[in-house]
Amino acid sequence: MSIKSTMLIDKNFTISAVDPRLYGSFIEHLGRAVYGGIYEPNHPTADENGFRRDALDAIRALNVPIIRYPGGNFVSGYNWEDGVGPKADRRRLLELAWWTTETNEVGTNEFADWAKLVGSEVMMAVNLGTRGIDAARNLVEYCNHPSGSYWSDLRISHGYKEPHRFKTWCLGNEMDGPWQIGAKTAVEYGRLANETAKAMRWVDPTIELVACGSSSSGMDTFAEWEATVLDLTYDQVDFLSLHTYYNNNENDSSNFLARSLDMDQFIQSVSAICDYVKAKKRSKKKLMLSLDEWNVWNSIGSSRAEERWQVAPPEFEDTYTMEDALAVGCFLITLLKHADRVKMACIAQLINVIAPIMTENGGPLWLQTTYYPYLHASLYGRGTVLQPIISSPKYDSKDFTDVPYLEAISVYNEEQGEVTIFAVNRHLSEMLELDVDVRSFGDISVMEHVVLENEDIKAVNTKSNPANVVPHNRGTAKVDGGHVKAMLTKASWNVIRLRIKNV
Template identity: 80%
Template sequence: MMSNQASMIVDKDFTIAQVDERIYGSFIEHLGRAVYGGIYEPSHPTADENGFRLDVLEAVRQLKVPIIRYPGGNFVSGYNWEDGVGPRDARKHKLELAWWTTETNEIGTNEFAEWTKKVGSEVMMAVNLGTRGVDAARNLVEYCNHPSGTYWSDLRVSHGFKDPHAFRTWCLGNEMDGPWQIGAKTAVEYGRLANETAKAMRWVDPSLELVACGSSGSGMDTFAEWEATVLDHCYDNVDLLSLHTYYNNNNGDTANFLASSLDLDHFINSVAAICDYVQAKKKSKKKLYLSLDEWNVWKSQGSSRAEQRWQIGPPEFEDVYNLEDALVVGCCLISLLKHADRVKVACLAQLVNVIAPISTENGGPLWLQTTYFPYLHASLYGRGVVLHPMISSPKYDSKDFTDVPYLEAVSVYNEETEEVTVFAVNRHLTEGLDLRIDLRSFGEVRILEHIVLESEDIKAVNTKDHPENIRPHNQGNAMQDNGHIRSLLSKASWNVIRLKVEH
């Protein structure tokens, strides 16, 4: 096997930022089988007393997901949160207009709060600014976060939840510039509403961290002007601005697809620049941070429910992910780490069944998709301080990108465990990459393991019948070499090199 040469210098003094662990967040929407048939299936053999699938619980626990956005997504723009609380047998079945299904409301705010506790996560709550506004939002905050002694907080207590949920991070609506959105708005309409809603929510609970909606994607005609106009109205009362992006290889150009994270880099830099422009314009001392609260590889096109409306929990957007999809997810995770100084929340959308790393069969087994593994590795080993990577790598050009480095890499230093982790993707489709890592600023280091996700078939997938078809192994070839770490990264591979700092 031929190989190219690449090098990486990792210096403990060249820091980017402390990782906010919430960049390893995810998303559960009332969409497809994410909730019904995903996290919740009372008739399943593994279901607990609350109807939650224990096999799903365990797979999510393994990921150590710190925060999960809920309940949408497009769903939230038509959602009356009151429909999902109180006795289940009194809850209304309603037509759900975002995804053309029937919503039974068996799962609502309290049940989801209980589920996130079981998986060791927090809730990133979203309020409806499509069909509703200030009043419903402030009432929901009171219901969720106020201890007791008021109508809404006492209603929560009467529903069996004495202690407040204390949700801290809240989304002010979802994709409000999208014409597909129930109650879509102009930038001025949304900016004013977001500002007034933020004020009222904070008056109920001053500790809230609030996320304003950026445009639905960088390809929108509204992009950039939307962000600037919205922030012109609500900058002083919000803490983060959202970004949404998805990638696919529907045209079959793998080399171009593997460069997708360069687009993510540009997107993040562009939105950060707009935030800084508004900060300068307002002469504000407050820096706004970013919430990439929807991102993933999304291969399916359009909803399949158009001709089969009003089902309960139908299959929807159940993409099957292969190795190249996992590599793109890995590259995007590396991009998030490189922007840890600005991106404080990120949600892989979604978590179960719907464009998800975890797949289930109703009444049947669970299996892990290829994308589960880079997500798992980053969440487990990507906590600490991100170090600025000094990289030299051969490059290539593709349809949409120039100067794409074959090596995509970053390193994280966890001072508490005294470990350095290098995350690396070799984008080359036919050749290995001879990587030399200079870690001399750390003194002596010892290789703990070198995890690799690879396959001779870049289209390899895991399925219900073949759940172990593609799995990571820890037989990577990283070795010590005169104070450096040396490894031949196999073609089209995801690599995690874990190192212990010796004293």
């Protein structure tokens, strides 16, 4: 059996150009993200700087445009000076966010080196938990000022003549959370963030700044926090952050796959708050959003490592299923739907910690199910998002009503002469017959129809079976009289790539 859906896309009906940073990610000094993830000097694939080459290859393939660093909760207790200079002189310190020992083998300069190797910009975070204005402006001077000052010359003495020129900076992390070192009220944070932003901009007027929004929409202070913080920082910041995670711990797949509707509502709500403050201030500036932590996180309620003060113990190493990949696909589509407002987003995190990439210390690397929708969106979701008109059967779940079985969006890359349709069939037991009206593009052909599917929605990839859930290009999409027609298999992620022949 199958159900039917239609979609109309027109090259003149646009949402926004995609900021490439929509496909960003995040690496925190947490678990094995850094040590054992990107950095393992004794690994067989390690390069001369200790970076795992197998991880470099897997991350390069994703074409990640920006990576947030060094946290996360970690940054609220981090003294950046401990991570620069000769490694032999760096201190081993107790790290209170995750109750581990931080060796400081990898710090600002090493991460900058690594980011260049994978072709990514760095979204740098400053500590507004235990520190503030002074440490933040000094870090900007160390990273971005060419020479001739104490901190820039210190960087040069550490072997980095050229400045890193980090463009994007986060003003702390989740400062509303009681779990955060140095948590603050909205007024306390807003005042500190505003004054810190001023000083950082005086050092380097070219930087972009991200203010902390609520840690999640479930916080008791949500909305009021955003409104208060923006009232105090609006003139100094360029982005407001959003963080959101989802899980299927109730084992209700239909409800879980509908959670992108919650992300959609979250984005709409925060956008409205930003516009309220804009109106209140009679400002001409439109504040953009940075959804710089999002993912499926099934172990979100689990405790830290049982034994305190270990070095890089395994933490939050979720194993992702086929349905997790579908959820990630739906979230990516939601982000594209809001490309006019969400200019940056970071899947959290990139390797080993709730991540699409997993490694074994001293051993192999493998790709989780969620790697593939992220890969496809990053590679083929560049260009202009088109506003679709979709007709799809719907269902109700435990927490959501009118959930369309078809979740879809398209991106038009005029320069390449391509249109890509991303589509998820949420139906758990039936195929979905898709008819896409593409007549506005003239003569087109199907380049490929990539499908990620598995008969078992709980199927996973593991070290011993890394190719259990992998995409194939045997999709059925074909062109028929100005329409693209395809059968989307049950519970599947689909990427239909079209070539415009008259371009």
